């Protein structure tokens with residue numbers, strides 16, 4: 249690491265909201281600003297967001313739903329060069345398309361990243377697409393289900409899979 253990048257890691261910035269001088273790691277990244285960091289520190293941003301959610305619970309819910317839908321669409325487009333369809337059968341109704349972990353392990357990763365898909369979607373949009381395409385693909389709900397059974401050693405054409413429901 250050279251002198252310059254070492255220095256910038258330890259640089260501080262003042263948060264105009266709480267007035268504290270804080271290390272730059274205490275500010276979230278923001279592509280739109282000059283220094284590529286949010287104006288307010290992470291604590292202030294978090295507090296501000298949670299105050300807003302308390303004040304406008306309905307709007308907050310709506311916003312969250314919209315955000316989740318948008319990030320899902322973004323991920324499907326990213327993984328498919330803007331033409332989302334199942335990698336196995338070509339089915340292309342986005343309502344039944346899912347993101348699949350090519351080598352399995354989706355459940356473990358999901359737990360690690362907060363227990364739902366949002367964590368994985370966030371990871372996907374923040375990772376270079378070449379890396380992501382090696383790990384994830386789009387499958388329709390049917391193909392994904394069948395792949396899950398087969399990954400676990402079940403064959404859909406015998407009765408083993410009925411054990412699931414017992």
Ligand SMILES: [Zn+2]
Nearest residue numbers: 263266289292
């Ligand atoms: Zn602050």
Ligand SMILES: [Zn+2]
Nearest residue numbers: 334337388391
């Ligand atoms: Zn399919």
